Amino acid sequence: MTALLEVDGLAKAYRGVHAVADVSFGVAAGAITGLIGPNGSGKSTTIDCISGFQRPDRGRVTLDGADITGLPPQRIARAGLVRTFQTVRVYDQFDLVANLLVAIEPFRTVGWHDALLRTGRYRAARAAAEARARELLDLVGLTRLAAAPASILSYGQKKLLALAAVLMSKPRLVVLDEPVAGVNPTRINEVAGILRKANEAGVSFLIIEHNVEFITGLCDRVVVFDQGRKLTEGPPAEVHGDPRVLDAYLGIDEHGDHVAEAS
Amino acid sequence: MQLTATYLLQLTVNGLMLGLLYALIAVGLALIFGVLEIINFAHGEFLMLGAFAMAFALPAFGLLYGPALAVSVAATAIAGLVLYELFLAKLGQGEFERSILITMGISMILLYGMQYLFTATPRMVDTSFGFAGVTIGAIRVTWSRIIGGAVAVAAFALLYAVLILTQFGRAMRAIAQNRDAALMVGIRPRTVARNAVMLATALCGLAGAVLAPIQLVQPAMGQAMIFKAFALVIIGGLGNMAGAFAAALALGMIESWIGGFFDIIWQEAAVFTLMIAVVLVKPDGLFQRGGMRVG
Amino acid sequence: MRQLPLAAAALALAALPPAFGSNYLTGVALSGVVFTVAAAALNLVYGYAGLLSFAQLGFWGIGGYCSALTVTRLGGSFWAGLLVAALVNAAVALAIGLPILRTRRHAFVIITLSFALLCALVARDWVSLTRGPLGIPGLPAPRLFGFGFTTATRFYYLVLAYAVLALGFLYALGGSRIGDTLRAIKQNEPLAQSQGVSPLPYKLAAFALSAVVTGVAGAIYVFYLKVVDPLFLDFYYMQTFLIVVIIGGAGSFWGVVLAGMVMVALPEALRFSNDLRMVIYGAILVVAMLALPRGAAGWFADRRLAALRAALE
Numbered sequence: 058m059t060a061l062l063e064v065d066g067l068a069k070a071y072r073g074v075h076a077v078a079d080v081s082f083g084v085a086a087g088a089i090t091g092l093i094g095p096n097g098s099g100k101s102t103t104i105d106c107i108s109g110f111q112r113p114d115r116g117r118v119t120l121d122g123a124d125i126t127g128l129p130p131q132r133i134a135r136a137g138l139v140r141t142f143q144t145v146r147v148y149d150q151f152d153l154v155a156n157l158l159v160a161i162e163p164f165r166t167v168g169w170h171d172a173l174l175r176t177g178r179y180r181a182a183r184a185a186a187e188a189r190a191r192e193l194l195d196l197v198g199l200t201r202l203a204a205a206p207a208s209i210l211s212y213g214q215k216k217l218l219a220l221a222a223v224l225m226s227k228p229r230l231v232v233l234d235e236p237v238a239g240v241n242p243t244r245i246n247e248v249a250g251i252l253r254k255a256n257e258a259g260v261s262f263l264i265i266e267h268n269v270e271f272i273t274g275l276c277d278r279v280v281v282f283d284q285g286r287k288l289t290e291g292p293p294a295e296v297h298g299d300p301r302v303l304d305a306y307l308g309i310d311e312h313g314d315h316v317a318e319a320s
Numbered sequence: 321m322q323l324t325a326t327y328l329l330q331l332t333v334n335g336l337m338l339g340l341l342y343a344l345i346a347v348g349l350a351l352i353f354g355v356l357e358i359i360n361f362a363h364g365e366f367l368m369l370g371a372f373a374m375a376f377a378l379p380a381f382g383l384l385y386g387p388a389l390a391v392s393v394a395a396t397a398i399a400g401l402v403l404y405e406l407f408l409a410k411l412g413q414g415e416f417e418r419s420i421l422i423t424m425g426i427s428m429i430l431l432y433g434m435q436y437l438f439t440a441t442p443r444m445v446d447t448s449f450g451f452a453g454v455t456i457g458a459i460r461v462t463w464s465r466i467i468g469g470a471v472a473v474a475a476f477a478l479l480y481a482v483l484i485l486t487q488f489g490r491a492m493r494a495i496a497q498n499r500d501a502a503l504m505v506g507i508r509p510r511t512v513a514r515n516a517v518m519l520a521t522a523l524c525g526l527a528g529a530v531l532a533p534i535q536l537v538q539p540a541m542g543q544a545m546i547f548k549a550f551a552l553v554i555i556g557g558l559g560n561m562a563g564a565f566a567a568a569l570a571l572g573m574i575e576s577w578i579g580g581f582f583d584i585i586w587q588e589a590a591v592f593t594l595m596i597a598v599v600l601v602k603p604d605g606l607f608q609r610g611g612m613r614v615g
Numbered sequence: 616m617r618q619l620p621l622a623a624a625a626l627a628l629a630a631l632p633p634a635f636g637s638n639y640l641t642g643v644a645l646s647g648v649v650f651t652v653a654a655a656a657l658n659l660v661y662g663y664a665g666l667l668s669f670a671q672l673g674f675w676g677i678g679g680y681c682s683a684l685t686v687t688r689l690g691g692s693f694w695a696g697l698l699v700a701a702l703v704n705a706a707v708a709l710a711i712g713l714p715i716l717r718t719r720r721h722a723f724v725i726i727t728l729s730f731a732l733l734c735a736l737v738a739r740d741w742v743s744l745t746r747g748p749l750g751i752p753g754l755p756a757p758r759l760f761g762f763g764f765t766t767a768t769r770f771y772y773l774v775l776a777y778a779v780l781a782l783g784f785l786y787a788l789g790g791s792r793i794g795d796t797l798r799a800i801k802q803n804e805p806l807a808q809s810q811g812v813s814p815l816p817y818k819l820a821a822f823a824l825s826a827v828v829t830g831v832a833g834a835i836y837v838f839y840l841k842v843v844d845p846l847f848l849d850f851y852y853m854q855t856f857l858i859v860v861i862i863g864g865a866g867s868f869w870g871v872v873l874a875g876m877v878m879v880a881l882p883e884a885l886r887f888s889n890d891l892r893m894v895i896y897g898a899i900l901v902v903a904m905l906a907l908p909r910g911a912a913g914w915f916a917d918r919r920l921a922a923l924r925a926a927l928e
Contacts, residue, residue, distance in 0.1 A: 110805065130808040139809060146806040148799055150916075159799040161811030164792065169820075172792040179792070209924055226810055359725070410905060416721055417667045421861060422904045428854060428897025436890040543850075547732050550725045558721055585740030592729040592736075599726055600714050 061086040061230055061261050062107070062138070067116035069102050076102040078285045079116070084230060086121075089252065089262040091272040091293065094282030095306055100265045101143060103282070104232050107263075108140040109133040120230065135161065137229035141236065143265075145215045149208035153199055153218060156207050157190035158183075160225040186225075193221040197251055213240040217248070224255055231255075233264045237271055249275050273297065281305070326458040331580045332573065337465055339572020340472035344527035345545055346552040346564040347479070348520030354496030354559035355509075355516040356408060358419035362427035363549065364542025366521045368434065370396045370528025371537045375445045378533075383448040385467060389529050396525020397518045404517040409510065434539040442536035449533075468530035475526055476565070479519075483561075488515050496559055551595040621786060624872070625779045632768040641767045642839075643880055648771075648778045649836045651875025653852075654859035655785050655868070656828035661857075662865035663794055664821040665801030666720075669853055670711070670727035671829050673734035674704050676848035678830030679837040680738060683751045693757035697834050704830030708823040716818050735848035750844025757838055770839050777835055781828050782872065788824070789868050797821055798866060851893070855879065858896050861903050864913045 060083035069077045077099040084090045094100050105111040107118050109130035118126045125133050148156050163186035164172075164179075171179040194200050197217040202210065207218060216236060223231050236252075237245045245268065252262060252275060266272050272279060273293040280290040283305040289296060296302055345367060352360050373395040377388035407426065411419050453462035483489035491512045494502040502509075528542070535541065552571060556563025571591055579587040628648065632641045653675060660666045681703050682696030691699070715726045738745050745751070756765045757773065764770045788794055799807045800814045807814060837843040855878075863874030887895065907914050 108809065110808075129813070130805070131811050131813045134809055134811040139811075142805070142809075146803050148802045148806070150798070150802060151795075155795065158792075159796065159807060159810050159812065167792075169793065173787060175791070183792075205923060206920060208920065222806075222810065353721075357721075359721070407901070407905070417661075417665075417724070418904055420667060420724060421857070422901055424854070424857075425897040425900030425904065428893050428900065432890045432893035432897065436888070436894060547728065551729050554722055554725050558719075583740065585736060588736050588740070589733060592733045595729055596726065599718055599722060 060084065061088075061121055062263065063117075063119045064103070064107065065117045065119075067103060067106055067118065068114050069099075069106055069111060070114055075285050077106070077113075080282070080285070080287045081116075082280045082287055082290060084261060084263050085278070086229075087256070087259070087261055088277045089256055089264065089275050091276035091279040092263060092265045092282065093267070093269075093272060093279060093296075094288070098282040098305070099285040100282050101234065102285075104140060104234060104263070104265065107133075108138060108232055131161075134226060134228075137227075138232065139223045139226045139228040139230075140232040141216075141219045141223055141234055143234040143238075145212065145219055147207040147210070147215050147218050147222070150206060152206055153194055153203050153210075154187060154190045156218060157193060157222050157225045158186055160186075160222065162226045163189060190221075190225065193224050196224075196254065197221045198247070213244055216240055217251075220248070220251060224260070228260060230261045230263065233262060233266075235266055236264060237266060237268050245271055269297070327580065328577075330459050331576045333459065333461065335573035335576030336569070337469050337572070338576055339569035340469060340476075341527050341531060342545070342549060342552060342572055343565045343568035344472055344475065344523045344530075345549040346556070346568045347476075347561050348523040349549055349553045350556060350559055350561045350564035351492070351496075351516050351520045353553060354561065355492055356411075356419075356513050357413070357559075358408065358411065358416060359423070359550065359553075360403075360408075360517075360520070361420055361423035361546075362403070362430060363423075363520070363524055364544075364546025365427050365430035366396050366399060366524040366542070367528035367531070367545060368537075368539055368542035369399055369430070370525030371445075371532040371541060372434065372438075372528075373525065374529040374532035375443060375537045378445060378447060383446060385447050385449070385533075388447075389471065389526070392529035393522050393526050396528070397522035399525075400518040400521025401514065403521065404514045408513070408517060431539055431543065438539065440539060442538040445532040445537055447533045462534075464533040468534060471526065471530055475523060479523070482519070488512065492516050496561075548591045551591045555591075555595050555598050620869070621779075621783060625775065628775055628778075629772070632771050638767040641771050645767065645771045645774050645839060646836075647876050647879040648774050649832050649839075650855055650859065650879045651872055652778050652781045652832045653829050654856045654863075654875045655782055655871055656825040656832070657856045658860050658863075658865060658868070658871045659785055659789070659797075659821050659825040659828075661860060662867065662871065663789060663797040663801065664818050666716075666818060666822065667724050668727045668822065668825075669724065670708075670730045670822075671825065671856060672731040672848060672850065672853040673727075674708065674826040674829045675833035675852060676731075676734050676738060677704055677707060678833035679843045679847050680745060680751075681830070682834035683754055683837050683843045684744070686754065687751055693755075693838060694759075697831055700830045700834035701827045704826040705823050708826035709819065712819050712822040716815060716822065731848070731850075731853065735845060738848055739845040745845075748845055750842050750846075752842040752844075754838050754841045754843070774835060774839070777831065781832070785828065786868055793817065793820070801866075854893070854896060854900075858900055861900060867913070 062084040064083065065081050067077055067080050068075070080099070080103060092100050092103070102111060106113040109125070109128050109132065112127050116126070117124065120133070120136055120138050123136065125136055125138070128136075148159065151159075164182050167179050167182050170176070191200065191203065194203050197220055199214060199217060199221070202214075207215065210218060216239075220236065237248050240248065249271060256262060264272065264276065276293055278290065279293045279296045281288040281296055281299075281302050288301055288305055289299055345363065349360060349363055352358065370392045373392035374388055377391040378384075381387040403426065407422055408419070411422070447464055449463035449467070453460055454466065483493055491502070491507045492515065494507055495509060495512055531541070548571070552567045553564050556565070556567040571594075574590055575587050578590055628644070631644050635641050635644070653671065657668070657671050660668045660671070678700040681700035682693065685691040685696035685699045686693060711730060715723055718726065739747055741747075756763050756770075758764070764773045796807070796812055797817055800812065800817060804814055833847070837847065859875045859878050860871055862878055863870035863872070
């Protein structure tokens, strides 16, 4: 399998404290890859650097061979790498369909004057985008609330909406920051099902998550971080048998003074 | 030659005095920003309140400077307490725009309310010193200016001591430097914020009281200074007290020197052009926020 | 038809002068319309894009001086003056907007404020150009094909025509995908970026367009006043625009238009003293920000939301 995303020698420090020191890993095309590690191990900083929300001090990030290091988030998103956020982000004042319509992807061919004058080209793109938005709301099971403002959604429903919003951009790689944290346990399988469906349709995933069961059931491969470095990587079963991984999780209190994760 | 040196010295002395006044206002603004992350748009009106308090207190104390000054500072500190408890305490984190609009409303109420009550007519304020002063060589400085300058210097010495030595000063610096860490070690943000606002408005009231016998007292007097103070706070690095202090002193000198040799427009525009230049080169101001190490 | 309320509002306003039959009241309504346009332009930057810009006051003043100087110094027509005002404002807004939109939002507010104050200083102190505090008096009534806008009623219709044009444009913009994208950026900029939206071009466009709309409003208004002087850059104007936006509800087109007409015309008609009016404005601002942070339109939206929540329970 070819690597879709490659991270090479990534480093980022805040005020002299290394949040991430020299990590390298890859995400294979078509795969679902997990990224685990104790709090403060540099996972969030890493995906912030990958998705353009932080500028790495050193290292290189490539998406499908193209260098995306240090590009602004919107350029990276348009290149096909789209992320969600740890504290769920939605547009509270927009209804669910409008939440999904913010994505640039369906409107790529539409210019400013098209949007202002509502030309035929704009109306066609808009109709297609709305149809796609309803499909995705159906996929995540929020069709019933399509016309309601996002502010009335529960936390778990917002995570589902954010997931639909990500897929709206027709991404090649989706980076999920704790997709099931705070989600009702009965719904976790539902999320896994949605991700599998999207994966079958050709979307690759990189997932940060603490829920071991979720990661083990879903991922082809797991990368483990500790103290800003890559500890190990491999298939989930192998990684969970690794005593160093266990140590890293149990030893969390001894080095709990890492930089707070930016999200 | 002799004349030029004297003239320059006179300009420098005036500039120092002006810079200290700017500093009293700007340091308070920086303090409030550092602790509450808001800009107090009504800050200039506290200067005006301090000046009016001085104007009313002086005759009541038989023109004695000291007691009148104390009353003005106490009055503006209490006004600051009211400002905090009634309005600022109700603001959540990240409500910067809302804080500006609320304090702008308060500024309007105070400014135009005073204008409605006392008219816009400037009033002279008399002290027991009258117009007496000292003459050193060719330079003449009135006692109101000398004492005003001395009071400002003393206020900064006191502020420095409070920030370094007292528990509440350390708590304020801690919050200004790293809010999250400070909250984690159990500093009570409400108390600290209230103290910071009172301290800042008291400093501003002090500036107004000092200014009262030197300038004419009128409701709009705060407006003229506050916009410059905003610019100073940006130049000094938002929330950085030492930076604001340095920027204020420098501005006082620059304005005074420019005023001595160029058109008035350059004197007035200096601070804004300077600020825009600073922001273009260093968007976060000349002094970084974390670098506010007073001690 | 979506344009129906706009057309109805324009017709109702057009009927005002004959109904008043008084130059004074027509003048009040005229000011109300001009301020409403300026407030609607501020609503584009603050209400939609979330940028609390005090630069509006500077653009208002630049517009006023540009049109006045075009007529008095360059011998151009009033219409040429409007064009100059629009072009100069667009150029200035793009030039200053690009660097300052990159700063933190705290600094943005202060820098736009300083820009407005710098404009006021230039108006007062660049005496050879602006005649300083004396101002530029005696601005002639605009003419179009031999028709002179000489009376308050005639000028009112000129202002109304511009208002329909400007508000129609802002309405179309706000309701378009561009307006939606601006509101998305305001609500959650990182999220919009993660969806491929580049915030800067949108913000810059909003900043520049609102500068043009405000500047032309100022350019027209000085010809009604027949004079432009540094008082035209008084902070009072900015406060009035802001209060209209806050009361109407930042981000709500109709809220701001209605608030504009009511807020400006009401105290004027009740003839408060200027100081007392500003005290009342200040009190309204404080109360509104404490009790209704999202204005009247936001209050109604919240009520609807509560009803919806109750229905879903």
